[in-house]
Amino acid sequence: MAFRDGPFENIKVPLVWTAAVAVVAAAVGCVLLLISDARAQTSPYQPVRSGVEAVAGPVGGVLAAPVRWFGHASDFVGGYFFAVSENRRLKRQLADLEPWRDQAIALKNVNARYEAMLGIRPEPPVAMQTARSISDTRGPFSNARLIDAGSSKGIKVGNPVINEQGLVGRVVGTSGNVSRVVLLTDVASRTPVLVDRTDARALLTGDGSPNPRLEFIRGVGAVQAGDRILSSGDGGGFPRGVPIGVAAKGIDGSWRVKLFSDRGAIDYVRVMLFEDFSQLIGSDDLNAPPLTAFGTLPEATAAQTGAIADSAARRDATRARNEQSRSDNARADAAEAARPRPATPPAQPEPRPAAETRPPAAEAPPPAEGTE
């Protein structure tokens, strides 16, 4: 019996309609997911994402390993054959950089003096955590990477990520051993930056291309081609002064930034364990009620008590001396005003030499003594 003569001959499977129903149901579910995910400030499905990334991360790491070995092998071979030319290039580079090193040392010294004189509190050193990129998503709608360090190493959402060239992006999701880094080129990336030459502020906006746009540039003519772009630190998301790239005019006429981080492969990165300005002072201190610290102060030593009493006695003496001087001046002014004046103007006095001309003692300002 042929198949077509069998019991399946008259079966009319309404598969097109059932498939259409399945498509519509799945599409409705996707739309609901999309609305709930896009409208939330942070994705409500972050645990799901973290779980998938925790699984995909090691797989990507395994796949990336042979590629990395191949890269190391090619670097070794290349280094062997091009050692002489590279040595010459490095010597030239070293000679160029030595004056810069001297200037940097001098400027660092001057800057430290200025900071001390002005009482500026410099930003504390930021701890770093090194990680390796294990997966990479590219394209117009997504530029992100997975790195093999997560919350177990202290990495938190928002931490800036740099490589040896400059800023790469920031952490947007963490799990135990894997973190997701959104690059500066991602379409959702916004980074406050400054132009080093003019100190003008702008916003670096990714659009999926290798060179993100500079938007909202403050000031006219604030940017020129070749200007160095740094992170401004505005908003507290990034520390100030992290190198980002060089300004260039795009083919669409907009200002764009050639990223320093693109000068080499983004393989090993460093996560700056920098959160925001609250890192400068503990959040407990910020949130503490006023004058809380008085209760925690230790008792003053005898030397401190003596110094405080001496300072108070000096201050009181200075204040009394100033008041005495002020009252003497006032009495002298009153006596001068009460003295009878002659009816005819006196004869013009002979001009005295300039060296002898002195202001009356009563008009002299009180000496600036001590601090109150």
Place this chain on the structure above:
Amino acid sequence: MRRPVAVRVVGPVQWIVIPALITVAVTIVLGTPVELFGLSLPEPVIPMVLAFAWPLIRPSVVAPLVLTGLGLGLDVFTYGPLGLWALSLLGIYAVVLASRSFLIGQDTAVLFVWYAACCGLAFLLVYLVRMIIDKNAASLLAMFGQVIPTLLLFPFANQMIERFDDGDVRFR
């Protein structure tokens, strides 16, 4: 008496599950951070091949659900809004399913034109939705950099259609 004819029944494992797993594997492999001569690996949207080929092979309830899963996986993998790629893949599936009676048996060139049109539609959908969500338009040049590798995958879709189209005589 006629001799019995051997019937080759191709189940969903052959034409849905295995291609879906291959798609996932290739997507992860192409996500490897490799740069050769300054160029990184292409990153086409590989599930678009399945979204175009599956409704032409045969209508199925399982295929849209698997396609949704692939799209959601792609959303997680690329850190996009959850449901966006799934929606665009389902859009391709719906268009091809609706025009299935016209497309069955057409020449390869016609299929390629439809494939290109469907991919363009899906990318346009994603572009517009991302523009609304991110309040920022993606670079068109960068988008072409993903559209073109995706279009170059058409031979795989065509091969799937030719292989599985008549795999089960009930759907001839």
